[in-house]
Amino acid sequence: MSIYFDNAATTKPFEECNRAVLRALNEKWGNPSSLHKMGIEAQEVAENSRKAIAAALGCESECVYFTSGATESNNTAILGAAKAHGKRRKKIVTTSVEHPSVSEAMKLLEANGYEIVRVNARSDGEYCFEDFIDAVDDNTCLVSCMLVNNENGLIMPVKKAFNSIKRLYPHIITHTDAVQGFLKIPFKASELNADLISISAHKIHGPKGVGALYIKKDVRISPHIIGGGQENKKRSGTENIPAIAGFGAAVRVNMANANENAAKAQELKSALFRSLMRLDGVSFNSGTEDSSPYIANFSVMGVRSEIMLHYLEEKEIFVSSGSACSKGAKSSVLKGFGLSDDRIDSALRVSFCAENTVGEVKVLCAAIADGIARFRKQ
Amino acid sequence: MKEIVLAKYGEIALKGLNRNTFEDILIKNIRKRLKPYGKFAITKAQSTIYIEPNENITADELIEKLSKVFGIAKLCKSVVAPKDFDEICKITLDYLSETLEYAKTFRVSAKRADKKFPLNSPAICANLGGCILEKYPHLSVSLDNAEVDVIVEIRDTNAYIHAGRIDGAGGLPVGSSGNAMLLLSGGIDSPVAAYMMAKRGIHISAVHFVSPPYTSERARLKVVKLCEKLTGYCGNIMLFCVPFTEIQEAIRDNCPTEYFTIIMRRIMFDIAQRIAKKDECVALITGESVGQVASQTMKAMVCTDAVCHMPVLRPVVGMDKTEIIEIARKIDTFETSVLPYEDCCTVFTPKHPKTKPSLEEIEKGQNAYNFEPLIVQAVENTTSELIQVS
Numbered sequence: 001m002s003i004y005f006d007n008a009a010t011t012k013p014f015e016e017c018n019r020a021v022l023r024a025l026n027e028k029w030g031n032p033s034s035l036h037k038m039g040i041e042a043q044e045v046a047e048n049s050r051k052a053i054a055a056a057l058g059c060e061s062e063c064v065y066f067t068s069g070a071t072e073s074n075n076t077a078i079l080g081a082a083k084a085h086g087k088r089r090k091k092i093v094t095t096s097v098e099h100p101s102v103s104e105a106m107k108l109l110e111a112n113g114y115e116i117v118r119v120n121a122r123s124d125g126e127y128c129f130e131d132f133i134d135a136v137d138d139n140t141c142l143v144s145c146m147l148v149n150n151e152n153g154l155i156m157p158v159k160k161a162f163n164s165i166k167r168l169y170p171h172i173i174t175h176t177d178a179v180q181g182f183l184k185i186p187f188k189a190s191e192l193n194a195d196l197i198s199i200s201a202h203k204i205h206g207p208k209g210v211g212a213l214y215i216k217k218d219v220r221i222s223p224h225i226i227g228g229g230q231e232n233k234k235r236s237g238t239e240n241i242p243a244i245a246g247f248g249a250a251v252r253v254n255m256a257n258a259n260e261n262a263a264k265a266q267e268l269k270s271a272l273f274r275s276l277m278r279l280d281g282v283s284f285n286s287g288t289e290d291s292s293p294y295i296a297n298f299s300v301m302g303v304r305s306e307i308m309l310h311y312l313e314e315k316e317i318f319v320s321s322g323s324a325c326s327k328g329a330k331s332s333v334l335k336g337f338g339l340s341d342d343r344i345d346s347a348l349r350v351s352f353c354a355e356n357t358v359g360e361v362k363v364l365c366a367a368i369a370d371g372i373a374r375f376r377k378q
Numbered sequence: 379m380k381e382i383v384l385a386k387y388g389e390i391a392l393k394g395l396n397r398n399t400f401e402d403i404l405i406k407n408i409r410k411r412l413k414p415y416g417k418f419a420i421t422k423a424q425s426t427i428y429i430e431p432n433e434n435i436t437a438d439e440l441i442e443k444l445s446k447v448f449g450i451a452k453l454c455k456s457v458v459a460p461k462d463f464d465e466i467c468k469i470t471l472d473y474l475s476e477t478l479e480y481a482k483t484f485r486v487s488a489k490r491a492d493k494k495f496p497l498n499s500p501a502i503c504a505n506l507g508g509c510i511l512e513k514y515p516h517l518s519v520s521l522d523n524a525e526v527d528v529i530v531e532i533r534d535t536n537a538y539i540h541a542g543r544i545d546g547a548g549g550l551p552v553g554s555s556g557n558a559m560l561l562l563s564g565g566i567d568s569p570v571a572a573y574m575m576a577k578r579g580i581h582i583s584a585v586h587f588v589s590p591p592y593t594s595e596r597a598r599l600k601v602v603k604l605c606e607k608l609t610g611y612c613g614n615i616m617l618f619c620v621p622f623t624e625i626q627e628a629i630r631d632n633c634p635t636e637y638f639t640i641i642m643r644r645i646m647f648d649i650a651q652r653i654a655k656k657d658e659c660v661a662l663i664t665g666e667s668v669g670q671v672a673s674q675t676m677k678a679m680v681c682t683d684a685v686c687h688m689p690v691l692r693p694v695v696g697m698d699k700t701e702i703i704e705i706a707r708k709i710d711t712f713e714t715s716v717l718p719y720e721d722c723c724t725v726f727t728p729k730h731p732k733t734k735p736s737l738e739e740i741e742k743g744q745n746a747y748n749f750e751p752l753i754v755q756a757v758e759n760t761t762s763e764l765i766q767v768s
Contacts, residue, residue: 306592306594307591307592308591309591309594310590310591310592310593310594310595311591312591313591313594314590314591
């Protein structure tokens with residue numbers, strides 16, 4: 001049996017999700033914009049999912065807009081907010097450890113004359129909310145900071161930073177990429193004080209190709225995709241009803257077990273760290289406090305990530321050497337956290353879901369120990 | 379109107395008594411290349427191969443496919459006309475109407491291969507030019523710098539009319555020069571080397587070394603993709619994958635670090651040669667370029683060639699990286715080659731490799747361990763996969 005420890009890359013869709021997708025494909029295949037009954041039924045599917053997501057975010061369902069995934073949500077949030085609010089205010093504050101769908105959007109804006117301030121981690125690898133407050137000013141239109149880092153699981157000080165920023169500069173739009181936090185660590189849209197929140201379905205056992213952007217009521221952003229005016233003119237294009245149905249189903253299952261799952265993940269992470277501590281030359285790139293229980297990152301010193309990854313793959317154990325989005329490229333995110341090249345070169349990311357077991361963690365650690373014995377000669 | 383593609387060969391026409399053999403190989407290659415699109419009527423006459431498009435493919439698409447087939451010097455899309463001057467005029471005006479309408483200058487060239495045709499070449503040009511000017515009075519004749527070159531070829535059975543030819547891939551038909559084994563790493567140079575040797579008529583097989591878990595499945599898939607890109611030029615390629623992990627680990631554990639790469643390459647050549655023999659290849663092909671990396675110095679080549687008893691063809695040996703990249707872009711392998719997956723050449727690379735090794739030292743280093751059983755085992759466990767023209 002294979003062991004899947006790459007749940008931050010993607011997750012196995014729930015049975016409930018698959019059933020909902022199939023049902024929508026078979027029965028609710030109307031165009032939700034059609035005026036007739038079939039359109040209304042398809043629309044209903046979308047609205048039910050929207051309600052489920054809204055409940056999970058603690059907001060009203062009108063604030064949830066479906067997209068093709070978190071990349072589009074992040075692009076829309078950043079480019080749309082800059083377009084709507086950045087005509088005179090040309091400064092944007094973000095971090096140096098964002099996902100490429102955020103950092104590349106920032107680079108585009110930078111090339112178009114925006115001043116992008118990237119807040120760095122302090123020397124201990126921690127982010128402090130005060131650094132965000134120091135970075136923003138009257139001229140800032142947008143602050144974007146991820147909720148949970150996808151490579152090391154660090155929980156960023158979004159809540160504190162956004163609350164203070166909104167108090168000092170109410171005009172600044174706040175955006176958080178919550179892909180690795182949604183239904184994994186407890187948060188509500190209102191308590192984060194975020195105007196825009198990006199989430200994705202396939203990280204929570206839903207289908208690929210669908211995500212959502214939360215847009216706070218009365219917050220104005222320019223649409224990124226224009227056309228037929230679907231999703232209240234914020235995101236044109238016929239809605240991906242089957243995927244949206246699956247998204248909603250996955251959210252409902254997750255919500256019912258969110259706390260239990262987090263406790264389970266915490267148990268797995270602790271078990272992993274306890275076992276790894278017994279091995280020589282393993283350094284931990286993510287902590288246990290202020291860190292998502294679902295993501296663990298560590299370096300097996302002296303063994304390059306890719307070699308260990310493929311070695312584990314031979315044993316049907318699947319982990320990641322960084323973010324799956326940057327196949328093979330060196331992690332600039334871990335560099336952003338101030339790690340040395342040696343540590344980045346040997347970093348592994350193990351990410352859990354509630355279906356993983358402590359037994360699997362033990363198998364993993366034993367395999368890593370074997371790997372060290374074989375490869376740490378160079 | 380019947381359109382037909384004319385493929386003219388260059389170098390083959392210069393061959394003597396075995397010219398037929400070359401022609402037959404070329405026609406076979408054309409058929410193979412077009413196999414995915416069904417059956418075609420293909421004939422040859424007077425240094426030209428005639429290919430009629432069928433319902434699956436247009437003449438333009440046909441030319442695009444054939445422009446990669448070695449042995450063809452020029453390609454043109456032409457219309458077939460009976461050998462009657464009035465008909466030729468009518469069909470020319472009809473076939474080239476759109477081209478002529480939007481041009482400013484033109485010229486007519488004629489080639490009378492069939493000397494029995496009543497008008498000679500200058501007369502064909504003058505009369506046809508007159509007809510064209512009559513219908514398109516806005517045109518003017520320019521012999522030196524014409525926008526449209528109307529070419530009439532009077533051949534044995536028919537007349538062919540077209541407005542210009544495009545360059546074919548040149549070279550000799552693949553297979554006419556025998557088989558050789560390419561050492562394919564996945565980098566930029568080896569696909570270019572394959573292209574260049576295929577151009578000289580060599581049929582290519584390829585050998586690739588895999589070292590899991592040091593190298594990933596993606597690295598192998600990348601090599602498969604490179605082969606797929608090459609099939610357009612080289613035809614079908616048999617790809618051999620050699621499991622190389624144990625050998626690399628044995629070199630690392632038993633041989634001097636600074637000789638790692640050279641010894642590894644000597645064993646690679648040795649294995650490639652053994653597979654080449656089985657596959658009826660008579661030479662090896664590599665993408666080495668003198669001085670590009672530590673293992674591609676002249677002295678290093680002396681050390682690797684010492685294990686070879688077949689010739690090692692190195693078509694890019696005297697080229698700069700930029701020149702190699704230019705060809706890689708032309709044959710569309712560059713983007714695939716630069717995908718960042720580890721290949722077995724970079725595993726365990728020593729920090730300070732020997733750039734000027736002596737054969738004696740290298741042999742001594744390699745003889746510290748008996749690699750033969752591992753080599754035999756690697757050859758035995760080699761897998762093969764036929765990458766077909768798609």
